[in-house]
Amino acid sequence: MLYDLRRADVRIKWLVTGLLATLGLSYVFGAVMVALYAGFTPRSVAATYAGPEMSMPMPPETTVAVQRPMSMADFAQPEVHTVDTKLLIQDTHVHVPMYGLIAAALGVVVAGLSLPRRGALGLIVLLFAAPWLDFAGMWLTKFASPRFAIVTLAGGWAMGLAYLSVAALAVHQMWLSRERS
């Protein structure tokens, strides 16, 4: 094969290493952001995406008011970060093209690895399937059932797993393998 990262020019190896390091940094902060805004449990993800819309009653026939006492401590309660439909549309529109580009870039790295054809195809499928799962989970959580939060979590973990697999294989083959030139 003409494109083999083990025997690639050192400039290509550094380019790929730089790409992997930069994406790795963004993934670390992505994980921190998820921890801050949505959490890593099905319950917290469901609370973020399903929100009150899942149980939203029909508007009343006439406008009614309900009053309850509040304490200052109630105002200080941490608010659950929620993503409503409009924000989810915006998030999907903004994130999906970027996820596609990241998957494509990592897919190009996979194409340069010395792997069995099935293994390479599996990794490429995983790279693209992970963001699909991530966003499918968010939409299903919002409109089908909060139980689909697990799909979003699976998508997120799959993204991390796919990145780590590609990064570990690439670094090993480019810089550590005996067969490298």
Added chain:
Amino acid sequence: MSFFIRTAVIAALVHITPVVVLVKRPDAVQTLLPGADAYVAREVHLSATDAHRLHEAVDWSPEDGVLVFYGGTAGATSVGALEFVRVDTPHGPIEVAVGFTPQGAVRGVVVTKATVEMRPWVLEAVGAGLTDYYRGLKPGGEAPGGAAGLASRTGNLAAYVAREVDKGVARALAAYGAFYNHVKT
């Protein structure tokens, strides 16, 4: 390839930055309901007709069709009420707390949340005295004129934020005027 590069640049440019708290809610409550020692949350569940009326008036529908007002009292005396209003912008949401006196005039306005990107614009607008322009406004009266008041005194981005805060204050005024004292519990 240029398509991918352009897509990446566009995606980076339109990325919504996270929301940060500029003023904590308890601090906003203490500022806008000074001296209050007891509070109530008054949730007004709008009928479809009233929700439509509000939307027609200020191009806004509250989340889940519920307006939430917070009333404060000191002993048996009302100190006023306040409302937190979210304004969605292409740069992400901002949240504005609008406090009313017992007589129904705006006592003060506090911008409580903004995105990381908008934070410096908000601070510039507030530093230039944006919230002073809302004091004393009453429902059905003069329209909020913070942006007009800041014109030529701040940069374009602070002026942009002022227009969004104007929207938040207009929504709070419309909601308070139509529903705070006119719906039975």
